[in-house]
Amino acid sequence: MKKILVLGAGLVSRPLVDYLLNKGYNLTVATRTVSKAEKLIQGHPRGVAIPLNVQDGDKLEELVKEHDISVSLLPYTYHVQVANLCIKHKKHLVTTSYVSPAMASLDEKAKEAGVILLNEIGLDPGIDHMSAMEIIDEVKGKGGTITSFESYCGGLPAPDCNDNPFGYKFSWSPRGVLMAGKNNAKFLKDGMIIEIPGRLLFDNYWILNLEELGDLEGYPNRDSVPYRETYHIEDTRTMFRGTLRNRGWCSTIKKLSELGYLDDGDKDIYKDITLKKLTALLMGDGDIQDVKAAVCEKLGLSSDSHQIRSMEWLGLFDDIPTSPQFKNPMDILCVRMQEMMDYKPGEKDMIVLHHLFTAEYPCGTVEKITATLIDYGIPHGDSSMSRTVSLPAAIAVDMIAKGEITEPGVHIPVTPGIYVPVMRELAGMNIVFNVKRSSETPSPIAEVL
Numbered sequence: 181m182k183k184i185l186v187l188g189a190g191l192v193s194r195p196l197v198d199y200l201l202n203k204g205y206n207l208t209v210a211t212r213t214v215s216k217a218e219k220l221i222q223g224h225p226r227g228v229a230i231p232l233n234v235q236d237g238d239k240l241e242e243l244v245k246e247h248d249i250s251v252s253l254l255p256y257t258y259h260v261q262v263a264n265l266c267i268k269h270k271k272h273l274v275t276t277s278y279v280s281p282a283m284a285s286l287d288e289k290a291k292e293a294g295v296i297l298l299n300e301i302g303l304d305p306g307i308d309h310m311s312a313m314e315i316i317d318e319v320k321g322k323g324g325t326i327t328s329f330e331s332y333c334g335g336l337p338a339p340d341c342n343d344n345p346f347g348y349k350f351s352w353s354p355r356g357v358l359m360a361g362k363n364n365a366k367f368l369k370d371g372m373i374i375e376i377p378g379r380l381l382f383d384n385y386w387i388l389n390l391e392e393l394g395d396l397e398g399y400p401n402r403d404s405v406p407y408r409e410t411y412h413i414e415d416t417r418t419m420f421r422g423t424l425r426n427r428g429w430c431s432t433i434k435k436l437s438e439l440g441y442l443d444d445g446d447k448d449i450y451k452d453i454t455l456k457k458l459t460a461l462l463m464g465d466g467d468i469q470d471v472k473a474a475v476c477e478k479l480g481l482s483s484d485s486h487q488i489r490s491m492e493w494l495g496l497f498d499d500i501p502t503s504p505q506f507k508n509p510m511d512i513l514c515v516r517m518q519e520m521m522d523y524k525p526g527e528k529d530m531i532v533l534h535h536l537f538t539a540e541y542p543c544g545t546v547e548k549i550t551a552t553l554i555d556y557g558i559p560h561g562d563s564s565m566s567r568t569v570s571l572p573a574a575i576a577v578d579m580i581a582k583g584e585i586t587e588p589g590v591h592i593p594v595t596p597g598i599y600v601p602v603m604r605e606l607a608g609m610n611i612v613f614n615v616k617r618s619s620e621t622p623s624p625i626a627e628v629l
Contacts, residue, residue, distance in 0.1 A: 181206055182581040185243055187232070187262065188253030189216035191352055192276075192302075195562050196251065196570035196577075201227055203578055210243055234258055245269045249577055252277075253570070259283060259299075267293045272580050276302030276573050279592060287590040296585060300592040301576045303531065303568040304333040307606070308421075309410075309592060310572070310599035311551055311613055312535055316411055317596065319539040324547070326413040328538035332388060332398045334424025335565045338528040338556050339393070345490040347426025349521045351529045351557075351565035354514040358442055360423070361433055365400030368408070368419040376400055382434035388424065390534060392554055397430050398422045410594060424532050428486045435479050435487045436513070439463075441496075444510040451507035454499045458512060472497040494520055528557040531564040533613075551613045568611060575605045 184200055186193065189211040197220045200207050207224075209217035210232035217229030232239060234254060244250050244265040249272045252262045256277040266273040267289050279299045290297050300306055308331055316326055336342070337349045350357065365376040365384070376384050385399035404421040408414050436442060440462035449466075450458060459475065460468040468474050472483065472492065481488050491497065494516060503515040523529060537549040557563040576598070579585045585598060593599050606612075 182248040183208070183246065184577060184581070185210065185247035185250045186253065187211070187234070187240075187243075187250060187258075189213070189220055190253060191563070192566040192569040193253055194220055194570075195567045196253075196574040197221070197227070199571060199574035200577060205577075205581065208243065208247065234261075237261075241265050241269075244271055247271065249274065249580055251275070251573060251577060256280065260286070263290075263297050266297065267295050270295055272296040273298070274301060274573050274577050274580070275299045276306060276569055278305055279590060284590055291589045294588045296580055296588055297590045298576055298580070298585065298593070298598075299590065301572045301598075301602075302570070303335075303565070303572070304533070306572045306593065307553070307568055307603075307611075308333055308533055308535075309594050310603050311533065311553065312411060313594050313596075313599050314603060315535065315537055315549055315551055315615070316413060319537070319547075319549075322541065324539045324541040326411075326416050326537055327540050328418035328536070329407075329411070329413060329416055330418065330420040330422070330536040331534070332396075332422045332424045333401075333533045334396070334531075336424070336426060336530050336532060337523070338530040341523070341527040341529075342426065344521060345428065345486065345493050346432060346517075346521060347429055349523050349527075349529065350518060351523065351563050354517050354521075355510065358433075358510060358514065360401075361437070362442060363402055365402060365404075367400055367404040367421070368417070371417045373405065374400075379437070382430040382437070385430040387427075388534070390532070390552065390554075392552070393532065395427055396532070397425045397427055399425075399430055410592070412594075418538075424534070428490070432487045432490045435481065436491070438479060439475065441509045441513045444508045446508045448507060450502075450509065450512065452504045453502055455494075455496050455502060455512075455516065456499050458502060458509065459496050462509060523563070526559045528559055529563045529565055530557070531555045531568050546619060547617055548619055549615065549617050551615045553611065553613045555611055567609070571606060571609065571611070572602055575602045 181204055183206045186209045189209055201224050206226045208228045209220055210230050211217045212233055214229055214231040221227035221229045252259050252275045259275050260282045263273050263286055270293050335351050362378045364378045367374050385397045387395050388398040389395050399422055401421050401423045404419050408416055408419050456471050459471050460466045463474050476483050502512045506512050533553040535551040539547040555564045
């Protein structure tokens with residue numbers, strides 16, 4: 181039986197560990213805080229938990245060498261380091277992260293070594309790719325062409341657990357969520373390239389209405405344009421990938437950014453103060469008494485606006501001590517958000533993934549297709565985020581171990597040999613898309629741009 185190394189024991193790790201142990205694999209979970217790994221293993225006879233500081237290159241190499249397949253659930257910045265060790269020792273690698281230029285550059289070396297480096301096999305990226313390719317290949321099989329593609333994905337609290345003004349709770353890193361809101365964006369709309377700088381990202385959102393959930397906010401996610409080639413739909417006139425949030429998120433984060441709360445530069449004056457003092461300092465005057473009124477004036481908001489009520493709920497106008505180890509606004513904000521916007525025991529998260537396609541056929545028929553996944557976490561069990569991120573990776577590990585994925589090189593799951601069995605296995609776990617076809621599915625961005 182193959183030996184599997186899991187690097188990292190974060191929020192999304194448990195479903196992957198459980199799946200692989202139940203499949204009969206010998207599993208080593210290596211992470212900095214070994215107690216987290218032990219909690220995942222739960223004394224399983226085929227599971228081993230060990231401490232690992234990723235900075236210890238020798239120990240990391242020893243672990244990679246001893247195992248047949250490595251799964252990196254570490255921050256993406258470590259993936260290339262692990263990939264190089266896998267190539268050196270002719271071992272396979274699976275990650276759920278985007279393929280970076282540095283990872284892509286390893287393709288030839290991986291092929292020469294006979295090593296599979298499978299990336300983007302999570303939720304977004306991952307299930308989004310595979311579910312899109314199912315529809316795209318089906319349309320092509322009927323002789324059709326995809327002329328428009330839009331995709332939206334978001335991790336949100338389930339409606340009955342949505343009890344704060346941000347409409348959001350954290351099922352992954354708060355810093356990662358906020359940093360993603362600073363990315364530049366680029367997409368194709370009706371043959372025209374649209375570019376949006378990060379500072380204007382939250383000025384460019386629109387309403388997406390889902391029959392099951394009502395109105396949500398959608399906004400661009402990174403650079404969508406290359407996915408024409410990734411999905412082999414080079415002739416499409418619209419290519420858009422976006423993020424979903426509940427109503428009010430975009431305008432509130434935009435105002436927090438204008439206030440300076442997304443700045444990540446350290447300053448000693450920000451260390452060990454109160455949230456009210458920090459807000460005043462960001463306003464340029466640490467001695468302001470009525471901080472709320474000053475913020476309203478600076479941002480051009482009324483005192484009862486949604487954005488101000490959200491900041492007030494978070495405590496940004498109150499004498500609440502900040503975390504003493506941080507001295508930049510973003511990290512201080514992340515700590516406070518984590519305290520206020522964490523999932524309570526028994527609460528459920530929700531994953532929403534929604535695709536919109538326009539397909540044209542030689543006979544002149546135009547077909548509108550939607551594919552929607554709405555998945556809920558298990559109360560007192562695994563979150564939907566952890567299941568949808570880590571189970572595709574676990575299934576891929578099983579396929580590699582069984583010799584069902586064999587082509588070496590750097591890959592993402594856009595070929596039928598990967599996405600068909602993975603999606604079939606996910607369907608057996610009730611992670612299923614609802615697909616609808618009609619001639620009247622409006623595009624959310626059609627009337628905006």
